[in-house]
Amino acid sequence: xxxxxSWIMTLALTSxxxxxxxxxxxxxxxxxxxxxxxxxxxxxxxxxxxxxxxLASGSTALQPLVEQVAEKFMETNTGVxxxxxxxGSGTGLTQVAEKQVDIGNSDxxxxxxxxxxxxxxxxxxxxxxxxVVGISTVTHPETGVDGLTKQQLVDIFTGKVTNWKExxxxxxxxxxxxxxxxxxxxxxxxxxxxxxxxxDLQGSIQEDSSGTVKKMIGETPGAIGYLGLSYLDDSxxxxxxxxxxxxxxxxxxxKYPVWAYEHMYTNGEPNETVKAFLDYFMTDEVQTGDVVxxxxxxxxxxxxxxxxxxxxxxx
Amino acid sequence: xxxxxxxxxxxxxHIEDFIGRSYMSFCVLLLVVIIISMVYFVASKxxxxxxxxxxxxxxxxxxxxxxxxxxxxxxxxxxxxxGSFLVTFLAALIASPLSICAALFMTEIVPGWGKxxxxxxxxxLSGIPSVVYGxxxxxxxxxxxxxxxxxxxxxxxxxxxxxxxxxxxxxxxxAADALSSLPQNLxxxxxxLGATRWQTIxxxxxxxxxxxxxxxxxxxxxxxxxxxxAVQMVIGNAPFIPRSLFESASTLTSVITLGxxxxxxxxxxxxxxxxxxxxxxxxxxxxIFLVRLLERRNKI
Numbered sequence: 259x260x261x262x263x264s265w266i267m268t269l270a271l272t273s274x275x276x277x278x279x280x281x282x283x284x285x286x287x288x289x290x291x292x293x294x295x296x297x298x299x300x301x302x303x304x305x306x307x308x309x310x311x312x313l314a315s316g317s318t319a320l321q322p323l324v325e326q327v328a329e330k331f332m333e334t335n336t337g338v339x340x341x342x343x344x345x346g347s348g349t350g351l352t353q354v355a356e357k358q359v360d361i362g363n364s365d366x367x368x369x370x371x372x373x374x375x376x377x378x379x380x381x382x383x384x385x386x387x388x389x390v391v392g393i394s395t396v397t398h399p400e401t402g403v404d405g406l407t408k409q410q411l412v413d414i415f416t417g418k419v420t421n422w423k424e425x426x427x428x429x430x431x432x433x434x435x436x437x438x439x440x441x442x443x444x445x446x447x448x449x450x451x452x453x454x455x456x457x458d459l460q461g462s463i464q465e466d467s468s469g470t471v472k473k474m475i476g477e478t479p480g481a482i483g484y485l486g487l488s489y490l491d492d493s494x495x496x497x498x499x500x501x502x503x504x505x506x507x508x509x510x511x512x513k514y515p516v517w518a519y520e521h522m523y524t525n526g527e528p529n530e531t532v533k534a535f536l537d538y539f540m541t542d543e544v545q546t547g548d549v550v551x552x553x554x555x556x557x558x559x560x561x562x563x564x565x566x567x568x569x570x571x572x573x
Numbered sequence: 574x575x576x577x578x579x580x581x582x583x584x585x586x587h588i589e590d591f592i593g594r595s596y597m598s599f600c601v602l603l604l605v606v607i608i609i610s611m612v613y614f615v616a617s618k619x620x621x622x623x624x625x626x627x628x629x630x631x632x633x634x635x636x637x638x639x640x641x642x643x644x645x646x647x648x649x650x651x652x653x654x655x656g657s658f659l660v661t662f663l664a665a666l667i668a669s670p671l672s673i674c675a676a677l678f679m680t681e682i683v684p685g686w687g688k689x690x691x692x693x694x695x696x697x698l699s700g701i702p703s704v705v706y707g708x709x710x711x712x713x714x715x716x717x718x719x720x721x722x723x724x725x726x727x728x729x730x731x732x733x734x735x736x737x738x739x740x741x742x743x744x745x746x747x748a749a750d751a752l753s754s755l756p757q758n759l760x761x762x763x764x765x766l767g768a769t770r771w772q773t774i775x776x777x778x779x780x781x782x783x784x785x786x787x788x789x790x791x792x793x794x795x796x797x798x799x800x801x802x803a804v805q806m807v808i809g810n811a812p813f814i815p816r817s818l819f820e821s822a823s824t825l826t827s828v829i830t831l832g833x834x835x836x837x838x839x840x841x842x843x844x845x846x847x848x849x850x851x852x853x854x855x856x857x858x859x860x861i862f863l864v865r866l867l868e869r870r871n872k873i
Contacts, residue, residue, distance in 0.1 A: 318834070344834075345834050346833070346834020346835045347834075347835055348833075348834060348835045348836040348837045348838075348840075348843070349833075349834050349837075351837055352837045352838040352839075355837075356838075371836075371837050371840075372837055373840070375839070376837065376839065376840070433725055438810065438831040438832060438835065439640070439641060439642040439832070440641070440642060440831070440832045440835035440836050440842060441835055442835065455642070455643060455644070457640055457643065458639075458640070458811055458812050458813075459811070460811060460813040460816070460820075460821075461811060461813075461820050461821055462811045462821060463725065463727050463809040463810065463811065463821050464809065464810035464811060464821075464831065465806070465810070466805070466830070466831050470711070470806060473711065474711075474727075477715075477716065478719070478725050478726075478727075
């Protein structure tokens with residue numbers, strides 16, 4: 259009996275200690291990171307290998323790429339510890355603006371999210387555009403439509419056109435599969451494919467992840483939505499936009515306009531460790547290797563560039 | 574020698590007692606601090622929407638237009654509050670009879686192997702992660718509804734069906750506990766009066782344990798009200814009050830999970846999401862209050 263009691267006691271105690279340790283861990287981790295970030299330049303400038311720790315958070319669309327590149331970077335730079343968290347673009351931007359993380363990953367320009375009272379926070383952030391994502395209009399395979407014009411898309415997404423036969427397809431009701439209003443992908447699609455913000459329509463469907471969106475479009479008759487180019491496969495049909503095929507080459511040459519940068523923001527100029535990591539991102543090895551491999555488009559290959567206002571210029 | 578031994582044992586006992594007591598007080602204190610700080614956190618973030626003057630409470634609670642990212646944003650959360658209540662009540666309506674029958678089966682009809690068979694199955698149901706329920710809902714329930722009923726399958730009905738399976742174990746286990754703790758002599762006297770098993774169950778057992786069973790139902794509803802992931806996957810998340818059971822709708826939780834990561838802290842949109850979290854928390858209090866009320870009735 260006594261044995262059992264003390265045993266339970268030990269178990270309970272350990273769990274509390276573990277819990278307490280967990281709590282401590284997160285706080286010291288954040289603090290430690292900031293400390294390491296400020297210490298890193300002195301260590302690196304003394305000629306030794308780069309070391310320190312980097313904490314990145316934000317966009318789930320960019321997360322797999324950053325994770326893969328971080329792992330490679332840590333293999334060659336054993337003194338560096340990089341942690342990548344998700345959370346969404348808004349979270350990444352908030353955390354990097356408040357210096358809780360070293361890098362904030364975002365699908366959209368910081369100025370688009372940090373507005374009004376937070377505008378000065380956005381001004382302090384430094385943008386590093388590491389990749390480009392092309393977004394294609396996608397339909398269920400049996401809608402009978404191969405391409406749509408900008409005006410037709412606007413009519414569909416504003417609810418003016420509700421049947422595929424009105425745009426030259428089968429006699430079938432159009433089902434919109436949207437992303438939530440705060441999504442970066444939706445913002446990109448609205449500004450560059452539709453040219454306007456749209457309201458949610460009664461009966462439209464909103465799904466948060468690209469995987470679910472693809473599943474829904476592939477299974478729902480008459481469905482239309484939009485997906486990153488890396489998600490496309492035979493289960494859904496990518497249709498052309500104003501006669502231009504959504505393809506990597508067309509995005510690179512600037513013919514296909516629906517694309518967005520993937521940003522990695524730092525608060526002020528990055529320290530040596532973070533800079534080394536971001537520089538490594540832009541090397542040919544990563545840009546033509548991991549970036550392409552994971553379905554993104556290398557930012558370094560782009561023949562056009564675009565600013566915050568959406569003005570496209572040829573490089 | 575003997576007295577000394579007794580003395581030391583006595584002291585050891587005291588020390589153990591002291592350690593145990595301080596450890597327990599520490600745990601209780603920690604719990605209280607955590608709860609208070611969570612309530613404070615959600616409440617303080619939740620009311621900031623109203624303090625900043627973006628929206629009034631009544632606009633927020635009864636407004637039906639939700640477009641936080643528009644040029645002139647409007648924050649009407651009524652469609653989500655309605656959606657949450659709708660799926661919760663529907664889920665309870667589907668799950669309660671099933672759960673009560675399962676509990677009766679386990680305790681009254683075949684207490685031996687019935688319980689041995691059902692108990693692990695029900696425990697298994699409560700252990701399955703909600704994302705799995707969501708995925709099953711998306712792959713099985715949604716196509717089924719799409720092929721059987723008008724509409725796209727996604728909507729309130731799919732959400733309620735997924736939720737009803739998720740709250741089944743909660744209601745069943747509470748109901749089974751209540752039924753098995755029923756004094757044996759009540760049943761025996763009923764049988765002695767010549768009542769059949771069905772008469773005993775419907776006239777004696779169910780009426781006596783009803784408050785306890787209702788506790789289970791309310792607990793299940795509390796779980797359904799707070800469930801986010803599985804519902805979010807199958808309900809469609811359009812910010813409107815649905816016109817039919819097979820039309821896309823939203824719940825408070827689905828809107829919070831969809832928007833929280835993509836909005837920046839302190840923005841009006843983000844604050845409005847926290848206000849919804851506050852509504853959810855207040856609803857949890859209401860559910861707990863109901864359970865307390867039922868428990869009090871149960872004692873009499």
